[in-house]
Amino acid sequence: xxxxxxxxxxxxxxxxxxxxxxxxxxxxxxxxxxxxxxxxxxxxxxxxxxxxxxxxxxxxxxxxxxxxxxxxxxxxxxxxxxxxxxxxxxxxxxxxxxxxxxxxxxxxxxxxxxxxxxxxxxxxxxxxxxxxxxxxxxxxxxx
Amino acid sequence: xxxxxxxxxxxxxxxxxxxxxxxxxxxxxxxxxxxxxxxxxxxxxxxxxxxxxxxxxxxxxxxxxxxxxxxxxxxxxxxxxxxxxxxxxxxxxxxxxxxxxxxxxxxxxxxxxxxxxxxxxxxxxxxxxxxxxxxxxxxxxxxxxxxxxxxxxxxxxxxxxxxxxxxxxxxxxxxxxxxxxxxxxxxxxxxxxxxxxxxxxxxxxxxxxxxxxxxxxxxxxxxxxxxxxxxxxxxxxxxxxxxxxxxxxxxxxxxxxxxxxxxxxxxxxxxxxxxxxxxxxxxxxxxx
Numbered sequence: 001x002x003x004x005x006x007x008x009x010x011x012x013x014x015x016x017x018x019x020x021x022x023x024x025x026x027x028x029x030x031x032x033x034x035x036x037x038x039x040x041x042x043x044x045x046x047x048x049x050x051x052x053x054x055x056x057x058x059x060x061x062x063x064x065x066x067x068x069x070x071x072x073x074x075x076x077x078x079x080x081x082x083x084x085x086x087x088x089x090x091x092x093x094x095x096x097x098x099x100x101x102x103x104x105x106x107x108x109x110x111x112x113x114x115x116x117x118x119x120x121x122x123x124x125x126x127x128x129x130x131x132x133x134x135x136x137x138x139x140x141x142x143x
Numbered sequence: 144x145x146x147x148x149x150x151x152x153x154x155x156x157x158x159x160x161x162x163x164x165x166x167x168x169x170x171x172x173x174x175x176x177x178x179x180x181x182x183x184x185x186x187x188x189x190x191x192x193x194x195x196x197x198x199x200x201x202x203x204x205x206x207x208x209x210x211x212x213x214x215x216x217x218x219x220x221x222x223x224x225x226x227x228x229x230x231x232x233x234x235x236x237x238x239x240x241x242x243x244x245x246x247x248x249x250x251x252x253x254x255x256x257x258x259x260x261x262x263x264x265x266x267x268x269x270x271x272x273x274x275x276x277x278x279x280x281x282x283x284x285x286x287x288x289x290x291x292x293x294x295x296x297x298x299x300x301x302x303x304x305x306x307x308x309x310x311x312x313x314x315x316x317x318x319x320x321x322x323x324x325x326x327x328x329x330x331x332x333x334x335x336x337x338x339x340x341x342x343x344x345x346x347x348x349x350x351x352x353x354x355x356x357x358x359x360x361x362x363x364x365x366x367x368x369x370x371x372x373x374x375x376x377x378x379x380x381x382x383x384x385x386x387x388x389x390x391x392x393x394x395x396x397x398x399x400x401x402x403x404x405x406x407x408x409x410x411x412x413x414x415x416x417x418x419x420x421x422x423x424x425x426x427x428x429x430x431x
Contacts, residue, residue: 036313036327063427069318070427092298092319093291094429107431108295125302 048143056081056140061097066142070094071131072104073140076115083131083142084117090124104128170382171389172358178252179359179389180396181245182351185269186344187397188238192276193337195231203283205329207322210285211423229408232415235277237404242270254357258371262354265347272340279332282325288417290424293328294320319426 049066051073056062061074063086070086074097084104086094093108103120104113111122118127133142152158171179202221204213217224246266249255255263282293297320300310316323355377383389407414419430 033313036316037309065427087319090298091295093294094427096429107429108291 048141051140051142053135053138053140059099061099064142066131071142072097073133073142074115081133081135081140082115082117083133085129085131087129088124089119089126089128090122095128166386166390167384169385170379171356171385172379172382174359174361175356175383175389175392176359176361177392177396178248179356180393181241181248183393184396184400185238185241185245187400188234188241189340189344191234192231192238195227195234196333198227199231200333205283205325207285207325207424210283210325214284226408229412230404231280233404233407235280236415237400239270239273239277241400242273246270252357252359259350259354259357262347262350265343265350269340269343269347272336272343276332276336276340279328279336282320282328283332284420285325285424286420287422287424287428287430288419290320290426291419291429293324297324321426 047067049064051062051064056073056075058075058077061072064071064073064083066083066085071083072086072095073081073083075081086096086104088095088106088108088111090106090109090111093106095104095106095111095113098105102115104115104117105111106122106124109123111124112120113124113128114120116127117130119125131142133140135141149158199217202213202217202224204210214228217228219225249263249266278293278296282289297311297314300314301307303310312318314324314327315321316327353376356379357377358379422430
């Protein structure tokens with residue numbers, strides 16, 4: 001075999017080794033990344049939460065836990081029931097309903113949302129996350 | 144007895160030669176000041192954190208149901224537990240301050256400049272590691288303060304486009320700060336960061352020694368201005384000996400470091416412990 005042929009074979013082996021090495025590295029890196037991300041959720045996605053209407057009088061709000069996440073359900077005299085995640089979209093603190101101001105206020109960095117969940121002022125980059133609900137008779141079904 | 148041990152070591156590993164070369168014959172530039180000891184103080188601070196941290200490990204339980212109680216027990220039940228916990232908590236704040244002060248003084252005196260770029264980059268990485276140490280340790284007492292501070296900090300990566308959410312998820316191990324977060328922060332704090340820090344500290348000190356210590360910009364300038372064409376270690380043949388002159392400065396500063404630490408522990412024990420630091424974490428209630 002000529003020297004040129006040898007070099008070609010050497011180059012081929014280098015590329016092959018680099019390819020196999022990269023595949024090995026990527027497969028470990030991928031499984032490591034998956035290992036580090038969140039554990040699979042134990043809660044059933046279809047699980048719904050039911051609350052009696054009388055638990056949330058008109059103009060009042062009630063803090064609930066929905067899918068292991070703090071949430072709030074509010075009874076607006078003009079528009080009815082709404083549910084939102086209480087997690088502030090800024091840095092994850094929990095917002096509180098202020099009955100006197102008719103707003104949701106984040107205690108960490110003074111982010112303020114209106115009762116539709118839209119940002120009124122402060123640093124939150126997006127509105128509060130709404131949770132779907134429906135009314136069946138005297139029961140509110142969240143989720 | 145001590146002489147015998149020294150002689151025993153000397154004939155085997157040349158102890159006297161090491162001492163002579165690296166301590167007695169090692170010369171410091173004449174215009175060094177007290178700020179040159181800050182790197183040494185950062186090493187002392189790290190050693191203190193490692194020592195007190197290992198002691199705290201004996202009683203600390205890294206589980207949400209027990210972490211807060213175990214830290215309270217260290218503070219109130221374990222004999223002298225409060226000393227080691229306070230040293231660790233106050234020391235962590237002081238360590239970050241010392242590392243930052245070291246960085247600022249090095250920057251202001253221009254010691255980061257050619258040929259010491261690598262030393263500077265290594266130092267910045269060490270400062271980042273120090274801050275990550277602080278962040279990961281902050282959650283461990285599982286108090287309202289630590290829980291919500293960690294919630295805020297681990298939400299910060301979400302501001303980055305594309306990878307932000309994934310980074311946040313990896314940090315927390317889920318959507319929220321939970322027992323998974325506590326476990327991984329504990330692992331990070333006690334088994335991943337310490338060897339990483341030691342590695343970078345070794346690299347940083349290697350560069351300091353290999354490139355040669357820099358003089359201050361005060362007094363006569365002696366750094367060469369010509370382009371770098373070959374490796375040349377910076378030495379100061381007419382400088383002051385490291386021992387005892389500079390060593391003495393280091394000892395003064397070490398005493399000053401511990402004086403500040405114990406002043407805070409004695410007279411300002413709640414400086415780093417507001418009310419929320421004494422309330423167990425409540426994931427459903429953000430403190431006002």
